[in-house]
Amino acid sequence: MTYAKTAAFTEEQQQLSRVAKALAHPARVAIIQFLASKQTCISGDIAAELPLSRTTVSQHLQELKALDLIRGEIDGLTVCYCLNTELLQRVHQQFTAFFIEATSGAACGPDDACAC
Amino acid sequence: MTYAKTAAFTEEQQQLSRVAKALAHPARVAIIQFLASKQTCISGDIAAELPLSRTTVSQHLQELKALDLIRGEIDGLTVCYCLNTELLQRVHQQFTAFFIEATSGAACGPDDACAC
C-alpha cells in the first residue's frame, strides 16, 4: 500500500515530489550535470563516466526520460540524450516558489530555539 | 547492495540528492508548506491536517528532522515544530545553482529534435 495515499495530496505537491524523487539519487544528478557539461551526448559515454553498470545507468536514464527531463534520439547505432532545458526551467521556478514560501514563514529562532 | 555505490559520487551530488529525497514524498512537501503557513506549529495539528495516521506523520517529521530541515522543541506536553529557514535558504541556493547549470548546457532542440 506504499503509495496509496499519494492521491490525497495536491497536484502541486505531487508534482514537486515527483521531480524531487527524480533527483533523489546521486547518479541521476550526475547524469544531468554530465549532459549539461558535454555538448555531445551519447548514452555510452554516460555509462562509461559513472561508477555503475551500463544496465543500471540505462534504468536511471529511462527514469529521467519518463519525466521528460531528458530526451533521447536514436542516431544510427548510438542514442543521443539531451536535457529538456525548457522543462528544467519550469521545474526550477516551481522549486524556487516552494523555497520562497518555505523560507518566509514561521522560523526557528537562533540556537535551536523555537519562536512559538 | 542498494545504496552501496553512493560513496562513488561527489559530496555535492550526494548532498543535493539527500535533500531531494526528503522532498520526494508529497506528505513531506505538505508538512513544510503547512509549517510555513502556520505561525504556531504543533505536531498534533500536523497529523490532523494530513490524510495519514499520526504514526506515519511522526515518521515523516523525524525524516525531515534528521536532515535538520525542521526542528522540534518540547513544550510541556506538546512538541513545537518549526522550519529551519536558514538551512532552507542554503538548500535553495544549491538547487538554484544546479538548475542554472542544467539549463545553460546542451539542450534538445524544439519538437523533440536533438541538437547533436
Next chain:
DNA sequence: GAAGTATGTCGCAAATATACGACATTAAAT
C-alpha cells in the same frame, strides 16, 4: 499517585527502488 493526553518508538507487511547479469534488438560494417 491515578488517570488522561500528546508523542515517540518498535515491529510488521506490502510496495518500490537499486543494481546487475543474461538475453533481445537494431544498425553498421565486412
Next chain:
DNA sequence: ATTTAATGTCGTATATTTGCGACATACTTC
C-alpha cells in the same frame, strides 16, 4: 548474410520506503 557493436528489456536478489497498529514514555491534572 554474418559478425560486431550499442542499447534497451527482463528477471532477480537485496535494500529501502511507506504505512499503521500496538506499546512505551513523559508530562499534566485531578
